[in-house]
Amino acid sequence: MSVLVVAPTEREARAIRGARACGAGHAAGEGLVRFLEAERPEAVLVAGWCGGLDPSLAPGDVVLGRSVSAPGRTELRPRPLLLEAARRELRRRRGLRFVSSRLLTVERPAAGRSEKVDLWNEFGAAGVDMETYALVEELEGRGIPWLVIRVVLDPAGWELPRSLTTWTAEGDEREALRRALLRPWEWPAYARLARAAPRAERALRRAAAIVARALAAAPVDELPVVPAGGDS
Amino acid sequence: MGIPTSQAIAVATYILRQRLKGRKRYPLVLMLEPLWRCNLECAGCGKIQHPEHILDLRLSPEECWAAAEECGAPVVSIAGGEPLIHPEIDRIVEGLVARKKYVYLCTNAILLERWLPKLKPSKYLTISVHLDGLRELHDAMVDRKGVFDKAVAAIREAKRRGFRVSTNTTVYADSSPEQMRELFNFLMDDLKVDGMMVSPGYDYPKAPNQSVFLRRPEMIATFRKILSFPEAKRWRFFHTPAFLEFLQGKRAMQCTAWGNPTRTVLGWQRPCYLIADGYVKSFRELIEETEWDRYGYGRDARCTNCMAHCGYEATAVRETIASPLEGIRAAVSTIGARESSA
Numbered sequence: 001m002s003v004l005v006v007a008p009t010e011r012e013a014r015a016i017r018g019a020r021a022c023g024a025g026h027a028a029g030e031g032l033v034r035f036l037e038a039e040r041p042e043a044v045l046v047a048g049w050c051g052g053l054d055p056s057l058a059p060g061d062v063v064l065g066r067s068v069s070a071p072g073r074t075e076l077r078p079r080p081l082l083l084e085a086a087r088r089e090l091r092r093r094r095g096l097r098f099v100s101s102r103l104l105t106v107e108r109p110a111a112g113r114s115e116k117v118d119l120w121n122e123f124g125a126a127g128v129d130m131e132t133y134a135l136v137e138e139l140e141g142r143g144i145p146w147l148v149i150r151v152v153l154d155p156a157g158w159e160l161p162r163s164l165t166t167w168t169a170e171g172d173e174r175e176a177l178r179r180a181l182l183r184p185w186e187w188p189a190y191a192r193l194a195r196a197a198p199r200a201e202r203a204l205r206r207a208a209a210i211v212a213r214a215l216a217a218a219p220v221d222e223l224p225v226v227p228a229g230g231d232s
Numbered sequence: 233m234g235i236p237t238s239q240a241i242a243v244a245t246y247i248l249r250q251r252l253k254g255r256k257r258y259p260l261v262l263m264l265e266p267l268w269r270c271n272l273e274c275a276g277c278g279k280i281q282h283p284e285h286i287l288d289l290r291l292s293p294e295e296c297w298a299a300a301e302e303c304g305a306p307v308v309s310i311a312g313g314e315p316l317i318h319p320e321i322d323r324i325v326e327g328l329v330a331r332k333k334y335v336y337l338c339t340n341a342i343l344l345e346r347w348l349p350k351l352k353p354s355k356y357l358t359i360s361v362h363l364d365g366l367r368e369l370h371d372a373m374v375d376r377k378g379v380f381d382k383a384v385a386a387i388r389e390a391k392r393r394g395f396r397v398s399t400n401t402t403v404y405a406d407s408s409p410e411q412m413r414e415l416f417n418f419l420m421d422d423l424k425v426d427g428m429m430v431s432p433g434y435d436y437p438k439a440p441n442q443s444v445f446l447r448r449p450e451m452i453a454t455f456r457k458i459l460s461f462p463e464a465k466r467w468r469f470f471h472t473p474a475f476l477e478f479l480q481g482k483r484a485m486q487c488t489a490w491g492n493p494t495r496t497v498l499g500w501q502r503p504c505y506l507i508a509d510g511y512v513k514s515f516r517e518l519i520e521e522t523e524w525d526r527y528g529y530g531r532d533a534r535c536t537n538c539m540a541h542c543g544y545e546a547t548a549v550r551e552t553i554a555s556p557l558e559g560i561r562a563a564v565s566t567i568g569a570r571e572s573s574a
Contacts, residue, residue: 054530056486056547066531091523101530120484121452124530156484 003216004041005208006032008131012048015201016208019047025107028131029138036142043082043145043215046135047208049200050127050150051110051160053120054101057152059196060203062098063127064090064211065148070105070133076140078147082218086147089214096206101126103150105133111160120156127152145218149211151204153196160193161186235427235470236396238355239307239334240562246306247553257519259305260546262333263494263505266291266324268313272340274374276404276444278436278506280313287313289497293323299495300333302515309336309360309492311505316343322350329356336360338400342379344386353394360398360429361387365411366418373404373444387423398427398470404444409457416458416467427470430458431541432479434506448537452481471541473561475548479539487528487535491546493518503527505542507534 006022007013013021022031036044050063057063064086067077077083083100090098104125110116119128127150139146154160163179163186180186243260250258269287270280280287291299300308308328315321316339328335334356341361351357361383364373370380390397399419403412412430419425432455435445446454458464459480469476477483489504499511500518504527512518529535535543552558 053484054486054528055484056528099525099528099531101528117482117484120529121448121481124448124536126530 001042001216001218002039003043003045003212004035004039005045005047005212006035006135007046007048007208008129009048012204015204016047017205018212019208022131022135025130026134029134032135032138036138036144041144043147043218044135044139045208045212045215046132046146046148047204047211048129048131048150049153049204050103050129051116052126052152052155052158053104053110053116053123053128054099054126055120055156057099057126058097058155059152060097060199061152061155062090062096062203062207063103063150063152064098064100064207065103065132065136065150066100067102068105068132068136068148069102069123069125073133073137075102076133076136078136079145082145082147082215085218086149086211086214089210090207093206093210096203096210098207099126103132103148104128105130109160109165111162111165113157113159116156145215147211147215149204149207151200151207153200154193158192159189161189236334236355242306242334243549244553244559247550257490257524259303259491259493259515259519260549261307261309261492261542262300262303262305263492263542264291264296264299264308264310265312265494265496266296266310266315266318266321267497269317270312270314270340271317271342272314272374272376272379273440275441276373276402276433276436276439278434278438279311281438286497290318291495291497293320293327296324296495297327297331299515300328300331303493303495305333305493307334307336309338311338314340314343316347322347325351325357329354332356334358336398338362340374340379341383341386344383345389348386348390348393348395351395353396355396358396358398358426359390360400362402363399363415363419364402364404365407365415369407369411369415373402373406384423387425391424396426397423398429399425400429400431402431402433403446403451403454403458404433405446405450406444407454409454409461412458413461413463417463420463420467427468429470429541430479432539434540435537436506445537448539451479451537451539455479456481471545472548472552472558474551474558475541475545478544478548485544485547485551487538487543488546488550489527489543490519490522490524491550492542506538506540507532 005019007019008024010021013019022028067075069075102125104123110128267290336358338360364370367380371377432451478485494501494505502510552562
């Protein structure tokens with residue numbers, strides 16, 4: 001089946017062969033709709049980076065979304081056969097650390113360690129981002145099968161630089177950088193992110209290719225539709 | 233943290249040795265269940281709902297020793313079922329102590345006074361008595377009157393005979409923080425136990441009374457209250473400071489299911505002490521062929537309301553050893569812990 005791969009930012013999309021940048025944060029949903037109408041895919045893979053909430057995950061670890069949560073919203077789950085096919089393929093590849101777990105979508109970057117601990121305790125999500133829920137909700141509404149992979153950039157134990165906490169869209173990057181230049185005490189945190197980025201990028205490229213192939217190989221007609229709803 | 237200094241050193245040395253050997257997964261505590269039969273039917277227990285022919289099965293002392301050697305963990309927790317129903321429990325304990333394993337003999341203490349003359353006090357042996365509250369609450373949780381009084385009498389006798397005695401308390405929905413406070417004060421001040429273990433109850437689907445279990449946010453709120461009482465600072469827990477912080481929601485942790493492998497009468501239980509997704513013949517098979525990353529909070533619905541020490545204390549210990557700061561905190565809290573027996 002034909003698969004559309006979307007990633008929020010240009011930077012994430014560049015890391016994945018054939019991916020489209022749908023926009024970060026609130027803008028992502030509209031970007032996705034444009035691609036859906038132009039390309040009419042049979043399935044969609046949402047891919048990108050995330051903040052780690054599961055403390056056992058390190059930069060570059062892959063989270064295959066077993067479910068997607070957002071505060072106050074019904075948990076959304078991919079079709080089990082698709083999830084299992086992707087899990088099987090990821091397991092076969094050596095050197096790629098992954099977990100199949102819950103992903104959480106919030107409106108602002110989860111920057112502080114204590115904020116991440118609270119989100120972990122409340123939602124039990126392995127990773128947190130700002131787009132996934134809106135994207136898969138759109139896909140569910142259209143009955144399009146989907147999977148999500150997110151790769152940890154900043155793990156649970158890291159504090160993100162404060163100047164990044166107002167980041168809600170790709171266009172904010174320049175402003176965040178400008179502010180960071182005026183805050184030398186944040187430079188070590190930026191340096192740590194910069195060191196982690198290549199590893200996360202490599203993992204994203206590999207994992208997205210594997211999962212997109214698994215998705216493309218799945219026989220769409222045989223996939224049972226699972227009603228939305230949360231377990232645990 | 234009140235564990236004996238010698239045990240803390242033995243565990244730390246063991247972990248460092250495993251790391252030097254480059255082992256990714258290594259056990260810390262062997263959960264040994266030499267039988268599943270019990271003389272109680274507690275409200276929150278999901279261990280004893282097996283058919284009679286399985287409840288009749290027992291591991292021999294030789295099988296228990298072989299499991300300890302095969303797994304190599306420095307600590308062995310003998311659970312069940314009620315281990316003191318096993319007719320050769322004294323031999324099992326003696327053999328494990330001879331192998332220099334730190335043994336926690338978990339019991340409801342109903343039969344303890346009968347066994348004490350046959351057991352030898354040792355720094356390697358701790359008798360761990362199950363107590364979920366003071367008289368009224370405990371007897372209600374174990375569904376039998378008089379068990380609390382029997383356990384208290386057995387603890388006093390064990391202490392008199394020079395045994396190291398700890399308690400193991402499970403916190404349920406019916407256990408108020410105030411009741412836990414009274415219990416811990418009683419255990420420390422009156423019974424003068426060597427240490428206490430505490431854990432929220434795991435919501436076993438097979439447990440007779442499902443209403444006794446707390447959900448994760450309730451567990452965190454309850455432990456925050458319990459551990460914020462002024463006396464909490466002097467309560468001696470057999471836990472790392474990191475695990476106690478985790479119980480209060482102040483620290484994020486993922487479960488280390490392979491840290492406490494479980495040997496039962498049916499084989500090595502996969503993946504952990506609380507969930508049984510099958511049994512394998514060897515410890516090696518358990519460690520190498522279990523899909524460990526499939527289990528844990530957020531990954532498996534059955535782990536959602538689990539904050540039990542059998543999964544998270546291993547994480548806490550590994551984090552304590554890995555961080556010099558955590559190591560110092562743990563060492564400071566260990567100072568003062570008494571080596572009550574020779």
